[in-house]
Amino acid sequence: xxxxxxxxxxxxxxxxxxxxxxxxxxxxxxxxxxxxxxxxxxxxxxxxxxxxxxxxxxxxxxxxxxxxxxxxxxxxxxxxxxxxxxxxxxxxxxxxxxxxxxxxxxxxxxxxxxxxxxxxxxxxxxxxxxxxxxxxxxxxxxxxxxxxxxxxxxxxxxxxxxxxxxxxxxxxxxxxxxxxxxxxxxxxxxxxxxxxxxxxxxxxxxxxxxxxxxxxxxxxxxxxxxxxxxxxxxxxxxxxxxxxxxxxxxxxxxxxxxxxxxxxxxxxxxxxxxxxxxxxxxxxxxxxxxxxxxxxxxxxxxxxxxxxxxxxxxxxxxxxxxxxxxxxxxxxxxxxxxxxxxxxxxxxxxxxxxxxxxxxxxxxxxxxxxxxxxxxxxxxxxxxxxxxxxxxxxxxxxxxxxxxxxxxxxxxxxxxxxxxxxxxx
Numbered sequence: 001x002x003x004x005x006x007x008x009x010x011x012x013x014x015x016x017x018x019x020x021x022x023x024x025x026x027x028x029x030x031x032x033x034x035x036x037x038x039x040x041x042x043x044x045x046x047x048x049x050x051x052x053x054x055x056x057x058x059x060x061x062x063x064x065x066x067x068x069x070x071x072x073x074x075x076x077x078x079x080x081x082x083x084x085x086x087x088x089x090x091x092x093x094x095x096x097x098x099x100x101x102x103x104x105x106x107x108x109x110x111x112x113x114x115x116x117x118x119x120x121x122x123x124x125x126x127x128x129x130x131x132x133x134x135x136x137x138x139x140x141x142x143x144x145x146x147x148x149x150x151x152x153x154x155x156x157x158x159x160x161x162x163x164x165x166x167x168x169x170x171x172x173x174x175x176x177x178x179x180x181x182x183x184x185x186x187x188x189x190x191x192x193x194x195x196x197x198x199x200x201x202x203x204x205x206x207x208x209x210x211x212x213x214x215x216x217x218x219x220x221x222x223x224x225x226x227x228x229x230x231x232x233x234x235x236x237x238x239x240x241x242x243x244x245x246x247x248x249x250x251x252x253x254x255x256x257x258x259x260x261x262x263x264x265x266x267x268x269x270x271x272x273x274x275x276x277x278x279x280x281x282x283x284x285x286x287x288x289x290x291x292x293x294x295x296x297x298x299x300x301x302x303x304x305x306x307x308x309x310x311x312x313x314x315x316x317x318x319x320x321x322x323x324x325x326x327x328x329x330x331x332x333x334x335x336x337x338x339x340x341x342x343x344x345x346x347x348x349x350x351x352x353x354x355x356x357x358x359x360x361x362x363x364x365x366x367x368x369x370x371x372x373x374x375x376x377x378x379x380x381x382x383x384x385x386x387x388x389x390x391x392x393x394x395x396x397x398x399x400x401x402x403x404x405x406x407x408x409x410x411x412x413x414x415x416x417x418x419x420x421x422x423x424x425x
Contacts, residue, residue, distance in 0.1 A: 026197050026247045027072040028101040031130060034066045034082050034090070037110050041066025045084045045109065052077045053252035055300040075099045075223055075247045080107065088112035095122045098137045099226045099247040102130040135228035135242075136160040140249070143219045151262065151288055151309075153219045154179045154193075154212075157244060160227040179212030183229055183242040188212060192239030195246045220258055220292050221307035221391055223249040250395050251294035251303030259291035282316040282380055303395045311387040316380035323377045329362040334373075 034045040047068045050057040053076055060068045075097055082090040087109040095105055110118060138156045148155055157163050158181060166180040166188045180188040193200040193213045202214050225246040228236065236243045264286040271281045290309030297304055327333075331352040338345045339352070346352045354362065368376040 026099050026194065026245055027074060028097045028099065028103060029130075030070040030073050030078075030080070030095070030097060030103050030105060032068055032080075032105040032107060034062050034068070034084075034107045034109055036087070037108060042082075042084060042087065042109055045082050045087075045107075047107070048081045048083075049073070050079045050081075052079060053254075054250075054303060055253055073097050074250065080105055082107040082109055084109065086111065088116035088118050091117055091119045092122050093119060099224050100228070100245050101128060101137075101226075103128070104130050131233075132231045133228050133233060134230040135226050137224055137226045139224045140222060143222050143224070148219060150178075151219055152178050152216065153222050153225070153246075154181075154216065154244065157181055157227045157242070160229060160242075162229050163227065163242065177211065178216060179244075183227075186241040188241070190239060190241035192236060192241070192243045193246070194236075194243065196248050200246075215389065215391075217246065217248065217391060218290060218292075218307055218309040218389075220260065220290075221249055221305075223247040248391065248393060249292065249294060249305055249307075250393060251296060251305040253296050253299055253303075255293075255295035257291060257293035259289075261287065261289040263287050276318045276378070276380070280380070282318060283382070284313075284315045286313040286315070287311075297394070304393065305395075306390070306392045308388070308390040311385060311389075313385045314382065316382050318378070319381045320375040320378045322374045323365055323368060324362060325368060325371075325373065325376065329365070 030049060032047075034042040034047065036042055041062075043062055043064050043066055045062040045066070045068075047060045047062060048057050049059075049070050051074070058070065060070060062068045078095040078097055080092045080095055088111070090107045090109045092105055092107065095103070097103055105122065108118070110116075136159065138159060142159075143153050143156060146156060158165060160183075162184045164182050166177070166182050177188075179191070179193065181191070182188060183191060189212070191212065195215065195217065200213050200215055202210065202212055225244060228243040228245060232239065232243055264284060266281060266283050266285060269281065269284055271279065276282070288309065288311050290307065292305070292307040294303065294305035296302070331354045332349060333346075333352065334348055336345055336347055337352050366377065369378050370376050
């Protein structure tokens, strides 16, 4: 209960005291041109972009060339309207804005009364004509619905053209290294991971068999992510491989959440083709549990979103080694042994005098588990992994050009929460 209380207090403090920071990189841009039915541009038109989840709207006025542009637009579903006296209201519904995109939505405004409305349902563009970069967006539905071994969202990057799992990046326990894949033939260390525009690369440990990311968010907390594989914008910088651009979920006007638990149990596992001696099945007990919750702080103005995931795993790995047999611990060997100090040769079965250090080493060895001369020490080595991670986000929206967002990502030790809360703001 003490641990739960500490996490609760830390989460509340983070929500209240987080400092504002302008979001970048993961946000999109929406551009377009207002025209009449003859194709002539319509300057001075009021364009309104409204987020259907939050109800937040921002307006622009078209210039002399009839064009408009919205910056720093969060991913989501929007409605775009165009109004000007002497023209009917033009409305485009279901505009899907994706992470890091530059989306063009042109509007056609017939001559008429403002009370008249021309409504169009937007279709997903087959080609992004406003940007030269190549990539693929993995949506939030795919991230949650597709099967993931270990709930690694980054594994879905393999759905992108030119991406393959790395053959060389294997951890010391024989498991795949999280986030290790080759893009267009380049090494995995050349990839660039971002969360809400924040650098998420594990520079110090990515070549030591560990994850390529500092923080791996749970799939249920990922709104969507984009794998940019070629012709990247200069804002992404150093990456010669791919940029994995993750957009975290955010709260809306509705209070929404979900919870999960994924379990693997020894009783449900197969023994395997190469069964250990005695047919004993190695233990593997894994629980991944957690939840997400998001909603309004002030309706149409401020929102929150938080997530937590706990990982509890105990597993055994069969290990066979060769150690000294019982006779050998007393100095009796099955082959002739020559003492290099004295030149004396001891025939097989003849006790060899042991130094005090050698006697202590032999006595400290564990007992053999069988009478064989080789692989005579067979055990199940146990590995335990208890990890917690959490994210908390507060967003205040006063127009898309002033999107204020702060994410606090905490992994492993609960004491890191207190350290983040007490850090200078």
